[in-house]
Amino acid sequence: MIQSPDSAIEMLAARLVPVASENFAPGNPASQTLAHESISTQPINSSLIGRVLAEPILTDRDSPPADVSAMDGYAVFPGQIDRQLTWPVIAESAAGSRPPNLNPETASQQGVIRIFTGAMVPVGCDRVIQREHTIEQVNSDSPDTVEWTDKAKSITAGTNIRRQGENQLAGGIAVPAGRVIQGPQAAAITSVGASTVSVYGLVRVAIITTGDELASRDENSETLPPWMIRNSNAEALLGILNRCPYVAPPTVLHGPDEPEELKTIIEKALATHEVVLLTGGVSMGDRDYVPTVLNSIGAETLFHRLPLRPGKPILGAVHQLNSKAPTKLIIGLPGNPVSATMGVVRFALPLIARLGGVAAWRRSQPTVTLVEVGTKTLPMHWMRAVRLVEPAETGNAASAATPGLAELVIGKGSGDLLSLAQSDGFIEMPPHANNAGPWPFYAWG
Ligand SMILES: Nc1nc2c(c(=O)[nH]1)N[C@H]1C(S)=C(S)[C@@H](COP(=O)(O)OP(=O)(O)OC[C@H]3O[C@@H](n4cnc5c(N)ncnc54)[C@H](O)[C@@H]3O)O[C@H]1N2
Ligand code: MOO
Numbered sequence: 395m396i397q398s399p400d401s402a403i404e405m406l407a408a409r410l411v412p413v414a415s416e417n418f419a420p421g422n423p424a425s426q427t428l429a430h431e432s433i434s435t436q437p438i439n440s441s442l443i444g445r446v447l448a449e450p451i452l453t454d455r456d457s458p459p460a461d462v463s464a465m466d467g468y469a470v471f472p473g474q475i476d477r478q479l480t481w482p483v484i485a486e487s488a489a490g491s492r493p494p495n496l497n498p499e500t501a502s503q504q505g506v507i508r509i510f511t512g513a514m515v516p517v518g519c520d521r522v523i524q525r526e527h528t529i530e531q532v533n534s535d536s537p538d539t540v541e542w543t544d545k546a547k548s549i550t551a552g553t554n555i556r557r558q559g560e561n562q563l564a565g566g567i568a569v570p571a572g573r574v575i576q577g578p579q580a581a582a583i584t585s586v587g588a589s590t591v592s593v594y595g596l597v598r599v600a601i602i603t604t605g606d607e608l609a610s611r612d613e614n615s616e617t618l619p620p621w622m623i624r625n626s627n628a629e630a631l632l633g634i635l636n637r638c639p640y641v642a643p644p645t646v647l648h649g650p651d652e653p654e655e656l657k658t659i660i661e662k663a664l665a666t667h668e669v670v671l672l673t674g675g676v677s678m679g680d681r682d683y684v685p686t687v688l689n690s691i692g693a694e695t696l697f698h699r700l701p702l703r704p705g706k707p708i709l710g711a712v713h714q715l716n717s718k719a720p721t722k723l724i725i726g727l728p729g730n731p732v733s734a735t736m737g738v739v740r741f742a743l744p745l746i747a748r749l750g751g752v753a754a755w756r757r758s759q760p761t762v763t764l765v766e767v768g769t770k771t772l773p774m775h776w777m778r779a780v781r782l783v784e785p786a787e788t789g790n791a792a793s794a795a796t797p798g799l800a801e802l803v804i805g806k807g808s809g810d811l812l813s814l815a816q817s818d819g820f821i822e823m824p825p826h827a828n829n830a831g832p833w834p835f836y837a838w839g
Contacts, residue, residue, distance in 0.1 A: 399702060402700055406723060413594055444639020445574070446574055447573050447751075453564055458557075462512055464511065467554065468506045469515050482505040483507070486508045487516055496518070505537065521552060521553045521554060527546040568585075571753070596641060599642070600664075601631045603649070604674040604684065627727075631644070631673070631735075634735065634738050647663060665715075670722065673734045674734075695711045702774055703776050708728060708733075779814055781817050800821065818838060
């Protein structure tokens, strides 16, 4: 019996491997029948932002490629600061220019070198003095001069020099595999001159809503009878998945409360998607066909029902077309809108990240502290909608320093999608807890 959401996620994750490693092997029949984008070698451009690196990016040369100055100022030779208070400026080293070619022995007797941030440090110089720690004198008919301030005299050897290779040596890892390419990774990839990168294929997700009560979101209230409701879960799931840049635009399907038709839809979805997210039909009703239909197609249900509120009836399963085919993930989310929305964040997002090749898919959540807690407790894991509050709003100077404050958004239960719309996310409390936390916070965006 699985006791926690985390252990349920681990159990599913243990059966999944990142999409591309299934599809990369040449001649793998799965890759042909799936026609899925395998690890693709693509030029670096903005469309790669959000994709997951399938192979590490290596540096083509030392980073930085030479000793360079970290400051605008004066490069000095050993001993120059102590030897003399005022020095002529005999040369200049600018970013983007070859450094002056000086003989350290003679140059160190003659003067210092004006240098700019990012410029190469001339051979023999052992530190850079920021210009603001000098008194500069501009001369028209003789070299400019600099005089050391007391601050300049305290600057020790090695200061303000970025050493060749201090970030990474040539051939070392610039960005490891499994990283999502965001701004810093794109910059690192560019800086090491990589012209191509390997990324995992996009994870294909199918959303299947179920239930005969569901109508199109375009239905107007004059024609929509009170026993019908608009299909809001599809929008909730799409909105949440939209934040995963390594997910292909999801397919949205709808199944009726009829097992044969539902079976056909699920099988079709499994053929062309790595993930099938169902909403509704997992509970105890006579028309809750999801568990039996999954059974009938040979899916392996790893858990059905967890000690969790909302979302107790949640179902996690895997499916393999044949022993060589990739293992697909199926999550049966309870139909209640609050359960489905929290469930997709809590269960589907980390597992989709795992399938997408994200190395840190098991990332720990930020935490928030509640400004006020009730007395109620539950003997199960409790996901509770919260709104983030500005520290100042509490009017309490001591708590203003506390990061991540939140207040509970009290709703009318797992059908109350309108109160959920007033929240920023939810916290999860373990069984029997009723203190202010801090508790892990799961944001909507
Ligand atoms: N006898 C029992 N009944 C129920 C139990 C139980 O343990 N014993 N569990 C309850 C809990 S908790 C939940 S959660 C729900 C889950 O039920 P299902 O997953 O089978 O979902 P449905 O019955 O199909 O729908 C529940 C509810 O959600 C609405 N819904 C469904 N899909 C959508 C959608 N796409 N957009 C908007 N709203 C949707 C649906 O109309 C129902 O109101 O079961 C309890 N029952
Ligand atoms: O678990 Mo249900 O989701 O409480 O309403």
